[in-house]
Amino acid sequence: MSPEIAAALAAARAEKRPVVLATRLPDGAQRLLPDGAAPAALAEWAEVLLRTDRSETRDLAGERWFLRPYNPPLRLILVGAVHIAQALVPLAQALGLDPVVVDPRLALATEERFPASHRVTDWPDEALDALGLDARSAVVVLTHDPKLDDPALDRALRSDAFYIGALGSRKSHAARLERLAALGHARESLARIRGPVGLAIGAVTAAEIALSIIAEIVAVLRAAPLGAGR
Known part of the structure; x- marks a missing residue:
């Protein structure tokens, strides 16, 4: 060379x-x-x-x-320091995705719950702005709280993130899409959100849901023809 x-x-x-x-x-x-x-x-x-x-x-x-x-490193930004995020972090690390846990709730985003992982305790919109989402970024929102999930999804939709997922039922996802549409996001843009997040594997536990999410991320990354939605 x-x-x-x-x-x-x-x-x-x-x-x-x-x-x-x-x-x-x-x-x-x-x-x-x-x-x-x-x-x-x-x-x-x-x-x-x-x-x-x-x-x-x-x-x-x-x-x-x-x-x-x-390629730049792959990143998985998890909004919500919840049990599913705890299960997702080691799966992401094993697959070469650098996990970042975003949650302003200091009682949840602790070193004890997320050892040896990058934690950001800013509000999600500020955190994602600082992280600089790109085409090697995946974003998954997990809080069920519109005050946290919606700003994160707004920023993700305005980025080149290759994967955007949101936890919740079909009913809650429909309401979420209405709120994001009110922020100016077109139907084509909203279709980028995988909701309910994860492949349809009958997941029930936090670990199983985490597995379904990470599998869907890999499928999207590799352009595999797999269905979505638990």
């Missing part, structure tokens, strides 16, 4: 910018994608690999290339 490519790659990772390192085989020539001068087929392939987090070797226009994506 040339010093120029190494420096550009380091800069992209420091800025949390997704890039793909393309290496032409067998001569070893390299470039970082996206690159405006790259052939369209190469650029399109790079976009696919960024979405799937996979490295691949492929022949394009008579040349053999190896492409390796460098």
Whole structure:
């Protein structure tokens, strides 16, 4: 790897910018994608690999290339320091998602309940503004309290978050959508919210609900054709 490519790659990772390192085989020539001068087929392939987090070797226009994506870390922002969040944190960590627990209720967002995890005790809208949601962020609201859930969903809908989920019944979710529509969110935008959150696995306990949520997040991340709603 040339010093120029190494420096550009380091800069992209420091800025949390997704890039793909393309290496032409067998001569070893390299470039970082996206690159405006790259052939369209190469650029399109790079976009696919960024979405799937996979490295691949492929022949394009008579040349053999190896492409390796460098994505920013995945984050799971949990609004509500509740029992389901306690079950979700270790699952997220095991799958490589960096969990952040957001809850201004100091009695719940404690070190004892969430050891070795990032906790933010600001109000959800302020917390999500500071965290800077991006296309590598998943947001799940768990409090059942519109004062906490709605501001978080408002911010998530205005971001590029790849997953937005909300705990609650279908009836409470319908009411939630009406409140968010009153804030100016269009029907197409509101359709991004997975509610009731989680895959339909018959989940009952906090651990089972957490499993259904994390499974749905993975399904969305990997573009798997799975249904939603417990």
